[in-house]
Amino acid sequence: MQTKEMRLRRIQHLAHDIMDEMNARKEKRQFDTLIPVIDNLARAIGDLSDPLGDYSLDYIEEKVENAHFLLFKNKKKIQFHS
Numbered sequence: 001m002q003t004k005e006m007r008l009r010r011i012q013h014l015a016h017d018i019m020d021e022m023n024a025r026k027e028k029r030q031f032d033t034l035i036p037v038i039d040n041l042a043r044a045i046g047d048l049s050d051p052l053g054d055y056s057l058d059y060i061e062e063k064v065e066n067a068h069f070l071l072f073k074n075k076k077k078i079q080f081h082s
Helices: 004-024 031-048 057-072
Strands: none
Touching: 004 031, 004 057, 031 057
């Protein structure tokens, strides 16, 4: 089982991967691709920013993975090893 820190590091790596992809592309993306990506990321941030600190790491992980999948259109699982 992965520790919380490892899971958060993996989520962070996925988010950086998404940022790099968004900034590296010269051609514009279709809104029908970007809207669900943004929606998933916004839901993850919304859950993480709960003022009471009551968030679900499973939910955040799922939403960031969904955004990554939608952007890259593949099922590759990024493994991050510290």
